Amino acid sequence: MFDIAPDHAIGLSAGLIALPFALLGLKLRGAGRLVPGTVLGASVLMTVSGAIHLGLVWTHRDETITAALFVMNGVAYIALSQMYTWRWWRPASAALITATLLGYLGYIVLNFDTPDQVAIATKLVELTALGLVLVPVRGVRPWRRLRWSALGVAVPVLTVVTVATLWIDTLARPDARHVHAGAILQQTNDVATPDQVAAAQRLYDQTAAAIAPYRDWRKAWAAGYRPGGSQTMPSTHWMNQRYVDAGYVMDPQHPQGLVYANTKHGPVLLGAMFQMKRIGQFGPDPGGPHTAWHQHENICFTPFGIEFSLMTPTATCPVGSIDISASPMLHVWIVDNPGGRFAVDIDDKVVKKLDQS
């Protein structure tokens, strides 16, 4: 969702190239004297959207129906963007934009495509264009109330539905490297070699032995580990700032973090966490696919209570929180985790079971 699909990049270029031509075209036609600014804005945005759709035709030429739809959509957008003095321009434009938005959502729901930055940007351009098409102009009486109602209902509903569909689809069907929301996995070989299996076992044994004393959370506290978030959550990462600053790389004696389950008996040690110092710098991977590091991207972080949420597809976070990426990390779970000893997450059921024990 936060990447640009290689076959969509050309669409973005086409849209950006079309923008100055759309503005120049309006200026040359003296459109400012004929129609209000909202209509001019809609015309420019429809030209850009049309160019994006036409730009995507070449990279989708193997998908006949999709390519044909892109051609029809692109041509219709560009034609309508130039017909702003036509009596039925508003209903025709509103219908085209709405049909395009709903058609795209259909494609996403049916798993014919996955949302990326170009697609989301195009949908935002179209939603803005729809708003500009519907907004009534001062002095124009007919349909004024209907248009305000349409603007007040259609644009918010379509925006929320579009964003929600894209987000739900991304969370429900993450790609191979996005193991869960916001976490991207290090690229490794697919099947571990015997040497990698042995190396993973060695790392597990060494780490489990090194952190065994921290089953008593007081010893972890004495060693400099501090809870790094809300303790009302099922589990909390305890971080050792000294080890973070020192930049130890996958050192079982100095893991940057420990993970504790917050149970009614107090903190129960779940495992350790190694963390690299820099964003994008994945650590050594002795166990191949077993010990792939992961990096959390596009998470909304707030210093209030050190809490996290996820950035929306429209790249916004709740006020008081900021979008950050956490440098790569690798967990070693010393409890029986169904996802594996080095899985990105601990299974909720494991934590629940510990709490109930």
Added chain:
Amino acid sequence: MQSLFWLIAGISAVPFALAGEVYMGVLGLLTMLLALATLVLGIGVLWRRRRARALAIALEVVCLAGAALLLILPIGFNGGVVSLMVNVALPITVVVLLRKDSSQAASQESRLAR
């Protein structure tokens, strides 16, 4: 549009608040209030209230400054197309449009209406 983006950001905090992140719940609520305030500002601008126009420009300048700071800091802030559109291009567009003298805009619209 900006009000809607903040509304969605506010709603996005709700699942985390339900999972026990109390502060995120508060921030989500504040974000929804900001979305409402932005909507009211937008209506104020539409009704040509001078104060609404000034407040809207101030809000966009704050948004722009915040986005610029986050883009500069090495914290992994998203610099994708959508982020640049929503956090940079949108505030700039609003400021540019609101900078236009409102009386000029009114005279243009009345001319078109005639």
